Amino acid sequence: MPGSTSAAQQAEELALARRCAEGDTLAQRELFARQRHVVHRTLFRILGNNRQIEDLIQDTFVEVFRAIGSFRAESSLNTWVTTIATRVCYRHLSRREPRATMSLASELPAPAHNPEALMFSRQAVQSLYAVLDRIAPTYRVAYTLHVIDERPLEEVARITRTSTLVVKTRVWRARQMLRVRALRDPCLAELLGNALGAV
Amino acid sequence: MTRGPMKRDEKFPIEHLSDEAWLRIEQRLFDPAVGQLRGLAPAPRPTSSTGRWLVLAAAALLLVAGLGARSLWRGEATHASRRLVAGELAVESLLGDATVRLEPGGVAQLHERAGDGARVVLERGAARFAVPPRKARPRFIVQAGEVRVEVVGTRFRVSRQGERVNVSDDEGKVRVVAFGKSVLLQPGMSWSYPPATSASSAPHVSTAAQPARAPSAPDPDPRATSAAPAAPLRRTKAPAEPDVRARFEQAARLEASDPERALEGYRSLAQGTGAWAETALYAEGRLLLERGQRARAVPLLRGYLRKYPRGGNAADVRSLLSRLGEPSELEPR
Secondary structure (H helix, E strand, O other), rough: OOOOOHHHHHHHHHHHHHHOOOOOOHHHHHHHHHHHHHHHHHHHHHHOOOOHHHHHHHHHHHHHHHHHHHHHOOHHHHHHHHHHHHHHHHHHHHHHOOOOOOOOOOOOOOOOOHHHHHHHHHHHHHHHHHOOOOOOOOHHHHHHHHOOOOOOHHHHHOOOOOOOHHHHHHHHHHHHHHHHHOOOOHHHHHHHOOOOOOO | OOOOOOEEEHHHHOOOHHHHHHHHHHHHHOOOOOOOOOOOOOOOOEEEEHHHHHHHHHHHHHHHHHHHHHHHHHHHHOOEEEEEEEOOOOOOEEEEEEEEOOOOOEHHHHHHHOOOOOEEEEEEEEEEEEEEEOOOOOEHHHHHHEEEEEEEEEEEEEEEOEEEEEEEEEEEEEEEOOEEEEEEEEEEEEEOOOOOOOOOOOOOOOOEEEEEOOOOOOOOOOOOOOOOOOOOOOOOOOOOHHHHHHHHHHHHHHHOOOOOHHHHHHHHOOOOOOHHHHHHHOOOOOOOOOOOHHHHHHHHHHHHHHHOOOOOOOHHHHHHHOOOOOOOOOOOO
């Protein structure tokens, strides 16, 4: 089960967290090195691009080190850090103005597919995040973590500190909104059908 | 949930952050002068409501201080950065009190921040470093992808090709930090990732100290052309005359153990012609300066600029003279 840890790993993570809480800079750097890609991946999945992500990664780690004393290894360090990253991201999304458009296509690295498929895919991802930009952050976070990042509902519930039922509802609502948009956007419709499961 | 034919990471590729971006984040967090974690010391756990309020007040103060520090970082912190690119020739540069020699084909960023020392981000290729013992001096760090080398005071070499990183220590000590683990290298030891014994690309590396390669042993990094000990040369012709090169390297090796003989070697070479003579003249001036012999060093460095106004080390000579408060702008003849 994602988020679960072995006893040895649990003890090791707890020891690292304690060293961080005691102000051990080496331990803090170690935790940063271990978790930075986890944080980046989570934020990127929710946001869909790297704009402002440096600030958000930074804010996440400031919160991580501020709260590290409260880490009790009840979940894995990965899940605990992801929870904080998600909270930081949620705050960011709640504060910002809704965006009308996104320029995601130029930012995505090119996967090895034929150009037509690639363009189709980029356009679809762009459309997807354009819709996500207009929906409530709670729906967006639940949808991106569960559908795009493929985390189980239970894990998303743990990360967002809510119940599985609530997560399920949020994902369903986000899907409904995407479905409406997909009626007018064949690229998005194909993406939702092929890659993200039936809406 | 049904899954489509394309893999998730292909459909939704993660755009990775550059080494430079990670470096910025790390510096903002850990910089002792302005880093946001500065002063984020552990607070005693509150035992009463009064204690809890005290902790909350302290946290608010820290937050304000953190925001102030962040503004300071974004606006006013002293930070000098440059990028070093070596083509067919090696390039040498000063970074604070250290010497960085980038081997042919290498690319590195050099960052220097007042109060927080220096950091080299090795983008690719190999570089040799000669760094005085840190002790009370500011930190000196080399970052090569996921691998960080913290210098205690030494001469060492780092090479990087993609994710493959090798660190070898010629003299003194360096600490290698990677994937949450660290190892202290002593003279004659080397460290590499991925380990030579493992073909897997597991994220956690098992470090193994091995004897350093002999200087004449072939280098595993195809970009690196020389496995000689750190030599303070700026530009060298790749297929250099073997005897001149050997003499230069011998002098370079003697710098720490017998500086007078090293100076003699440089002096003798400087009287010749070509790239090695130029480099030796610079090396002689630099070594004299390092040994506190300013009166002898300054005329030599000025002589260098007169003789080689556009030489490979001219910029560093001007920088040295400028630091000494000596006129550094000599008109090229």
